[in-house]
Amino acid sequence: MIENMAVIREILNKNGVCYIENADMSLYSTMRTGGSAVLMIFPKNTAELYAVCKIIKNYCRDFYIIGSASNTLFKDGIIELPIISFKNGFKYIDFDVNNNYYTVKAGAGVLLSKMLNFSLKNNLEGLEFAYGIPGTVGGAVKMNAGSKESNIENIISSLDIITKYGEKFNFKKEQLKFSYRNLKITDFDEDNYFITGVEFLLKSSTKSNIAEKMDLFKSRKMTQPLGKRSLGCIFKNPEGHFAGKIIDDIGLKGSTKGGAAVSEKHANFIINKGNAKSSDILDLIKEISETALREKNIRLDTEIKII
């Protein structure tokens, strides 16, 4: 809920911060569905983010942060939460060499694909698992993105954040509690904070070594409907199971609702066939969860964020 839009506009204009009112969220999520956000703000740097914090602290009860929204489904209709997007800023990549290791510092808005290209160009090992994962560095860290072989937690060395109160913190790896598609910070109560920068520790390697490691992840991606509009895996894999296999077993692979379909290529992906609404995707999610519980007694939790 946003209060006092006139004052918010004044603060944003005075600080030169870009924003859109009534933003069509289908243009931002990789699923290409979703309603209209009352306010979407695009801070480019720390100074602009401080202006955003002032607005949030005084005029908004809650907010939602996005990078590429490649793991976020926006519901249809009006979205009252202000959306803070890292799409247009925090794009730096700096690095430092120390023996065989490179400390690479990246802004939260850097695309994971850019990070991967950077590491390939500089013969740095560790990011191969990011092949084919869309999204930003900030989103990848918050989601602990990766695969069963490796996740972002394995290469991170520290994290810079700014809270909604405008306080800046740096957390070392030991303070970060990563789990399956999740990050918590030890002894830190806030969960909704802005990741502004991330420090990675990457190892010096050879092109052939990196290419060999990346081949595994490349071949894995061939099993996913990569050219289609999606959010990646919809459900988390329950302990000891694969969500895709469960969906296949309960006979819902290929099933459709409106313009959305469970992918024939990978049953844990729901794809937008072109004219899907978010409600179609939510209907499929509901059907899958209820059927898995009824027929297999397995609870499927969503990996994606629904806003």
Ligand SMILES: Cc1cc2nc3c(=O)[nH]c(=O)nc-3n(C[C@H](O)[C@H](O)[C@H](O)COP(=O)(O)OP(=O)(O)OC[C@H]3O[C@@H](n4cnc5c(N)ncnc54)[C@H](O)[C@@H]3O)c2cc1C
């Ligand atoms: C085709 C496809 C394939 C995929 N394959 C994989 C895969 O193999 N492995 C995998 O793990 N994921 C995969 N994904 C999911 C997704 O790409 C990852 O979760 C990605 O890391 C999300 O990044 P994002 O910037 O898009 O995050 P968003 O969807 O924008 O946000 C995700 C979460 O991070 C938070 N967030 C984003 N930016 C910030 C920030 N700067 N500060 C604080 N919080 C922030 C959001 O609030 C939200 O909670 C895939 C998605 C697609 C579409």
